[in-house]
Amino acid sequence: MDFELKTLTLHQAAGLAADALILLWSDRAGQTSAGPGDPLTLWARGAVADKDIESAVGSCLLAHRLPGVQPRRLALVRTGEGSGASIRKAVTAAMKALAGDAVKRLVLVAGDAEAAAVSAAVQAVAETSYRYVATKSQAKPRVLQKVVVGVADAAAVRQAFDQGVAVAHGVELAREWANRPGNHATPTMLAQAARQLGKLPGMSVEVLGPKEVAKLGMGAFMAVAQGSSEPLRFIVLKYQGAAKSSAPVVLVGKGITFDTGGISLKPAPEMDEMKFDMGGAASVLGTFAALAKLRPALNVVGLIPTCENMPDGRAVKPGDVVTSMSGQTIEVLNTDAEGRLILCDALTYAQRFKPRALIDVATLTGACVIALGGVRAGLFANRDDLAQHLFEAGEAALDPCWRMPLDDEYAEGLKSHFADMGNVAGRQAGAVTAAKFLEKFVGDHAWAHLDIAGVAWKGGASKGATGRPVPLLLRYLLDEADRLALQLRPTPKAVGAKPVRKR
Incomplete structure (x- = not known):
């Protein structure tokens, strides 16, 4: 259009x-x-x-x-x-x-x-x-x-208009991929979509398969994927809008293209909606499509770990212990808490870029849906300034989020008798304990986690993906480009100051 x-x-x-x-x-x-x-x-x-x-x-x-x-x-x-x-x-x-x-x-x-x-x-x-x-034989386009x-x-509104068009383009791409059935949006197909984005100005893409992921030691990611005949993919998208030496913002999108729950099988009603469990990955793709249109002066890396979560004879079992890329071991107490397992290895990988900010986006927990419904995404962050910037971006973009707590006490339930941690911590504060799990893999970097389980899609008569939080992410990145420009601006010399001569 x-x-x-x-x-x-x-x-x-x-x-x-x-x-x-x-x-x-x-x-x-x-x-x-x-x-x-x-x-x-x-x-x-x-x-x-x-x-x-x-x-x-x-x-x-x-x-x-x-x-x-x-x-x-x-x-x-x-x-x-x-x-x-x-x-x-x-x-x-x-x-x-x-x-x-x-x-x-x-x-x-x-x-x-x-x-x-x-x-x-x-x-x-x-x-x-x-x-x-995409999958209708007689649909009206x-x-x-x-x-x-x-x-x-x-002229007065040109910039905002261009940004609106870019957001609309990115949201539509995200909606399109999230709406596609699991057999029409496999990890391999998502990788192909990323390769198309990689052809755009300022973009590049690398796609890793099972052998490369195994070499990296991503044991948590591989554990989730091992129950499916569809091979996993690890997508690395890069947008360069600033100097190569400039630290990037890293976006990590959860890409479970279909989630049965694995051996911890989900109930049958509405399981078809688990095709939307790659909403985080779709939003990263959409954000990069928008970046290609606006070309802000900022470097951005997008990481998408993508696979299916299936329950065949090779699938990871409750009680299994896996070793993550970070070296930390994880007792898989519930195979339906798989998103955090693929994200934790991607977060470890992200640290090689020495990011100025690290943000993961995931349809992670039903608990966040209970807490915030379909209005606001859950926001968790280990830095107050990063949390504030994301909150303000959401308000400006009409794509709101709400900050949730990260008190250390919430991590108590993740303790395990047989590994460094369990992957779940009981029913109480499930969205918070999931975030506490991810926090163990971000090191000292400024990190935020967006739980979009309540906002990434709608059910019922309006069933379909929303494309959120593409508007929030793009607004944050444009604001971050402005903040970077201010940091790089030369400090003006004091009026009347004289140079100091060395003797």
Whole structure:
């Protein structure tokens, strides 16, 4: 789908050839006077004055073939104070109202909307028009091909618009791979998707197979994979936007392409949704796709350990002890706690890059779903500044998270009689004890863990991947590029200072 940003008055927008037009109407919009021959403003103001449309955010009024307006279908939608969250809700409502029409070309008039709101509008259009068709024989693909976003001053919001388009692209890639069934998104297929990203500017990719992973000593990762006939893959993506000497941010995405639970077999109901257990890996792929579009001045490494968790005769058993890449031994008390086993070896591998920050992303625990539901991802971090930066990025990106505790006492339950640690610690505070397990493999590096089990996909009538937390991760990386630029900026010399001469 092609997005275009233009400076447009309402009069100009009315003259564009399109199948439909969405007019965003904020609480302050009616304060301006309509110019002569401006049918859109006159129509909108009249509808508001006559109370044909409610004032609540997302309230929508449709019209057909309004005189003086080229687009056949019109949607007037209220945006309240015009915040990013309000705009997203409003655009989503308008897109759903127009869903029955074959809209190939859309004009979205945002007027004097703020930069963040324009970005939110772009993402909302992309999200609501997405269609999954990869494994359907007669599916209708996305009809919408062209979206013109009209604003009062295109130059003022250009950067936010470009970022919104990049996020939309990354989210869609993440959704697409997470939505695919396990037999259409195997570890080998994920590696092929990564190789395609590796061809983009600034990108490179390396894919390791079972022999290379065994040579590295990734015993925990291999233990999970040994029950499946599908070979594991360890994907190493690199984006270079800064000097080679600049320490990268390392993202680690859990890539269990299907999770049966292994010998600790999951119940049958909704087990099909365990194809979404590679949501962390999908979000890393999506983030790299967005990075390729925006090219920030920052180095980023993406690590994706990917395999299936299956229960055949070779599968790891409860009570088995495996040796991780770090040398620490792990008693596998529950084979359904497999995500932390593949992540721990990837976190150990990540330390070779001497990262400025290390962030893992995983659909890790049902306990996090119970704690936070489907609104916020769980955030764990061993540095206050890193936690704050991720939290702020989530708020700005409308992809929120919430910090959870990491008190040392939570690790008590991981003690084992037969290994350095167990891989589970009982039912209480399950999301926290999982994070405490991962913390044992990050060394002294600044580290954060995002448990996205509650936000990576939806069930029921809206079943499907969300693409989260691509918006959060990209916002954090762009902010981190800005922080790096400030660190590299030369310190200005004091006015009037004289050089000190050596004697």
